[in-house]
Amino acid sequence: MTELDGRPVDPAELQVLALTNYGHFTTVRVEDGRVRGLALHLERLTADCRALFGTEPDPDRVRAYVRRVLPGEGTVNVRVTLFDPALDLGTIGGPAHPRVLVTTRPAGPLAAGPIRVRTVPYVRDLPQVKGVGLYGALRHRREALLAGFDDVLFTDPAGRLTEGGTWNLGLVRDGRVVWPRGEILVGTTMRLLQRVDEDWSAEDVRSPDGFEAAFATNAAVGVRVVSAVDGRPLAGEHPVVERLRAAYRELPGEPV
DSSP states (O other): OOEEEEEOOOOGGGGGHHOOOOOOEEEEEEEETETTTTHHHHHHHHHHHHHHSSSOOOOHHHHHHHHOOOOOEEEEEEEEEEOOTTTOTTTTTSSOOOOOEEEEEEEEOOOOOOOOEEEEEOOOSSSHHHHHHHHHHHHHHHHHHHHOSHHHHEETTTOOOEEEEESSSEEEEETEEEEOOOOOOOOHHHHHHHHOOOOOOEEEEOSSSSOOOEEEEEEETEEEEEEEEEEOOSSSSSSHHHHHHHHHHOOEEEOO
């Protein structure tokens, strides 16, 4: 289902997303009307809207639009995109009045299988904003898939591991979680895990060497094992990763 500002969307109103592609979004996993870290997702929308449009959305209005598209029960992924159909290539410098586009898609399992990733030098434009311009990330993901990997992991100009195309990276050493430092989008799932597991550190990480395990996090899949980086194997299962996965599943979520 797709709605714009709480009503069925006219396909012509989506044209600017295809041709100009200026805006931002967040994706939430809704389970029986509840979302883990809902307040963090709304904070993201507010901060990103301020950064791209110089204004802020009404969180209550956003929640109301999301409630409209939810099924009576079950699990669904909901993407909330803020963009202004009036801002195109010629009017991009004009005053902004962002609209709220809400779309749904089926949700996969939280217990997704392990992934093998390839590193690629790449820093997203304005990394702290979850922007809709995904060309670079998707191009690198496609090339990794065609080369036989499951996904891509970015490195910055200093050679540090930073983030995946749509996920944050965590690693485990001596039973403790290490989050890579760098210019990244700090995800809501990453922030929630840092709250439930406070014994963590942030470090410059240039290689998986010396780490026992690695994992990917995002709202759609929760915690997912990274079993190899550039062919270097890591643990397929690890007690710390299993503990984080269980802790994330047990978070009650907030009602939409």
